[in-house]
Amino acid sequence: MKRNGQITAFYFETLLLIVVFLLIILVLTQVFGLARQQTAAARQLTDAVVLAGNAAEAVSASRDPAELCSLLNENGNAEVLPDTSGVTARYDDGKNPDPLGAFRVEVSWQPEKTAEGTMVSSEIRVCYGSSEQPVYSLETASFKEEGAA
Amino acid sequence: MNRNRHAGLGLYMIGIAALFLAGFFLLVVFGAQSYRSTVGGQNRNMQSRALLSYLSTTVKGYDAEGAVRIDEDGEVGKVLILREGRSGYALRIYRADGRLVEDYARTDAGLRPEDAQVIGETAVFDPVLTADGLLTVSCDAGKVLLHLRSEGAGT
Numbered sequence: 001m002k003r004n005g006q007i008t009a010f011y012f013e014t015l016l017l018i019v020v021f022l023l024i025i026l027v028l029t030q031v032f033g034l035a036r037q038q039t040a041a042a043r044q045l046t047d048a049v050v051l052a053g054n055a056a057e058a059v060s061a062s063r064d065p066a067e068l069c070s071l072l073n074e075n076g077n078a079e080v081l082p083d084t085s086g087v088t089a090r091y092d093d094g095k096n097p098d099p100l101g102a103f104r105v106e107v108s109w110q111p112e113k114t115a116e117g118t119m120v121s122s123e124i125r126v127c128y129g130s131s132e133q134p135v136y137s138l139e140t141a142s143f144k145e146e147g148a149a
Numbered sequence: 150m151n152r153n154r155h156a157g158l159g160l161y162m163i164g165i166a167a168l169f170l171a172g173f174f175l176l177v178v179f180g181a182q183s184y185r186s187t188v189g190g191q192n193r194n195m196q197s198r199a200l201l202s203y204l205s206t207t208v209k210g211y212d213a214e215g216a217v218r219i220d221e222d223g224e225v226g227k228v229l230i231l232r233e234g235r236s237g238y239a240l241r242i243y244r245a246d247g248r249l250v251e252d253y254a255r256t257d258a259g260l261r262p263e264d265a266q267v268i269g270e271t272a273v274f275d276p277v278l279t280a281d282g283l284l285t286v287s288c289d290a291g292k293v294l295l296h297l298r299s300e301g302a303g304t
Binding site for chain 1: 158161168172175191194198205281282283295298
């Protein structure tokens with residue numbers, strides 16, 4: 001009788017051990033999954049910073065949204081917004097121009113006339129996929145002298 | 150009867166040990182994969198930041214009228230030349246042996262890749278200068294656009 005009780009206790013202990021072990025596997029699997037997600041997010045952020053920096057340089061080099069669009073446009077990946085308030089360009093995961101790419105770079109164009117020329121302020125937002133939340137955004141401004149090339 | 154019970158217990162123990170072992174291997178394999186992916190991503194990001202940021206800050210630092218020029222060398226291909234004012238010296242950036250390198254020498258001196266400073270690894274180095282003062286440099290890490298404020302690119 002006593003031996004039977006011992007065997008039952010043994011089975012119960014091993015069962016408990018298995019449950020604890022499975023729980024540990026579950027927790028560690030989630031930690032590993034989270035690490036992968038963070039790696040992907042870091043990669044996305046690095047690419048977004050480069051794309052935003054390039055767009056800022058293009059803003060600095062252009063006089064109007066049409067010129068900005070022509071500087072960013074490769075393979076038809078960029079277009080001027082219908083109200084000419086900015087430009088949208090798309091890139092694939094390798095940062096290559098792609099009209100169907102997952103990265104969407106939105107560049108606003110807000111000119112402000114002054115006596116000496118035009119001050120253009122731009123907000124550059126880099127979004128990924130269908131998300132409206134930007135992965136990275138920056139604000140830049142560039143002064144365009146009257147009649148300057 | 151007792152013998153059968155012992156055999157059952159033995160099998161049960163083996164089963165438990167096998168389960169633990171399988172779980173352990175699963176964790177090790179999955180963990181190693183995660184680690185490899187994390188380190189790979191980290192290296193890629195660092196390489197990307199190092200090369201593109203280096204190119205960007207260096208060109209901006211040398212940005213002056215007629216200072217930025219692109220030459221073609223028979224051995225190493227395209228060379229980005231950033232002249233140091235009127236000193237007659239220049240920083241030359243080019244690709245040699247699969248690595249992006251820089252050297253500082255007289256503008257008329259020949260390239261010496263063996264003495265050059267290594268910046269990073271890249272299979273591609275393609276600087277392009279457009280008439281409107283926009284310099285585009287492509288390398289493995291991607292493409293960087295640089296607007297030359299001086300708009301005084303050399304020819």
